[in-house]
Amino acid sequence: MLGIEASCDETGVGVVRGTDLLADAVASSVDQHVRFGGVVPEVASRAHLEAMVPMLDKAQADAGVSIDDVDAIAVTCGPGLTGALLVGIAAAKALALAHDKPLYGINHLVAHVAVDQLEHGPLPEPTAALLVSGGHTSLLLVRDITCDVQMIGETIDDAAGEAFDKVARLLGLPYPGGPHIDRVAAAGDRSAIAFPRGLTSPRDLAKHRYDFSFSGLKSAVARHVEHEQRMGRDMDVADVAASFQDAVCDVLTAKTVAACEAYGVEHLVIGGGVAANGRLRQLAEQRAAHAGIEVRVPRADLCTDNGAMVAALGAELVRRGRAASSLDLPADSSMPVTRIVA
Ligand code: KG4
Ligand code: ZN
Numbered sequence: 001m002l003g004i005e006a007s008c009d010e011t012g013v014g015v016v017r018g019t020d021l022l023a024d025a026v027a028s029s030v031d032q033h034v035r036f037g038g039v040v041p042e043v044a045s046r047a048h049l050e051a052m053v054p055m056l057d058k059a060q061a062d063a064g065v066s067i068d069d070v071d072a073i074a075v076t077c078g079p080g081l082t083g084a085l086l087v088g089i090a091a092a093k094a095l096a097l098a099h100d101k102p103l104y105g106i107n108h109l110v111a112h113v114a115v116d117q118l119e120h121g122p123l124p125e126p127t128a129a130l131l132v133s134g135g136h137t138s139l140l141l142v143r144d145i146t147c148d149v150q151m152i153g154e155t156i157d158d159a160a161g162e163a164f165d166k167v168a169r170l171l172g173l174p175y176p177g178g179p180h181i182d183r184v185a186a187a188g189d190r191s192a193i194a195f196p197r198g199l200t201s202p203r204d205l206a207k208h209r210y211d212f213s214f215s216g217l218k219s220a221v222a223r224h225v226e227h228e229q230r231m232g233r234d235m236d237v238a239d240v241a242a243s244f245q246d247a248v249c250d251v252l253t254a255k256t257v258a259a260c261e262a263y264g265v266e267h268l269v270i271g272g273g274v275a276a277n278g279r280l281r282q283l284a285e286q287r288a289a290h291a292g293i294e295v296r297v298p299r300a301d302l303c304t305d306n307g308a309m310v311a312a313l314g315a316e317l318v319r320r321g322r323a324a325s326s327l328d329l330p331a332d333s334s335m336p337v338t339r340i341v342a
Helices: 032-036 041-065 084-099 107-114 116-120 162-169 178-185 202-208 215-230 237-263 279-290 306-319
Strands: 001-005 010-017 020-028 071-079 103-107 127-132 135-146 150-152 266-271 294-296
Touching: 001 041, 001 084, 001 107, 001 306, 010 041, 010 279, 010 306, 020 041, 020 306, 032 041, 041 084, 071 084, 071 107, 071 306, 084 103, 103 107, 103 266, 103 306, 107 116, 107 127, 107 135, 107 306, 116 135, 127 237, 135 237, 150 237, 162 178, 162 215, 162 237, 178 237, 178 279, 215 237, 237 266, 237 279, 266 279, 279 294
Parallel strands: 001 071, 071 103, 127 266, 266 294
Antiparallel strands: 001 010, 010 020, 127 135, 135 150
């Protein structure tokens, strides 16, 4: 299975055989977005156009296969940036048509879960999945990865990674800020500042039990920074970073573990760029172990956007005999998670 990913700022082409990873070629346009402090859709689309053929060539060379050896093509058709998705879909359609291969248009979020099979083997079902990146913060219930995935919670404002990036900017750290906050926080005191935990009051929980909100937290950090400056004090960046990071990870893990318990799920996959966060992993493992839940986190390069995750889900769809997509497959920027294959 050859998988193509182009929904945000990574152009990925992966090749898998069942749950074996054969190649994972990724080109990122993140450097081109740095000076804007976030992903610029038009810049991302152009970068996909430039990187697509080189990544297709690299993946085939790395895997030691040619397109003729491939049984089917899978491509992300949503959710994501429309202009970016279109580049990947056009490439996948061209290959499928020219080489007479079945085409699977797949859901990016579900692929973030399926990728774990490449590292830890067959995914137990049901499983919960917490997907945290610059673009998404979703809590999924996966009963069958090819036909039964439910969204049980999501962010109502910023994505978790977006919150890390915005707060990093407030603290004068480079973009993307997550890894910098993670590093700086190691020397800080996470109980130094009591930042708010979004959507955890009894009233909010009644309506948003498993949803997340990070915009109030970001504003609280901004107010703290302004206050310190006004007072002419030297802000302790490490303490702010550690306290902010703890507020994010506390809510993410508390709600996720509560959801696992409520739905009777004993397995949890964590994916997306923020899954690399040290405090998130530590808290998730502690709280999950306490609740008797097994946590699986794919290695860092499989957590971030890549083509192998698309191929992994495509291979699972074929294995379970799901129907392929049609060649007039559209891009769906807000594809719901209940739609696994288009
Ligand atoms: O999955 P990903 O590479 O792609 C997109 O969202 O497109 O995730 C990137 C996000 C960024 O917001 C980045 O700041 C965050 O993941 N991130 C982290 C860490 N490493 C990356 N956030 C917190 N701690 C980290 N160690
Ligand atoms: Zn993603």
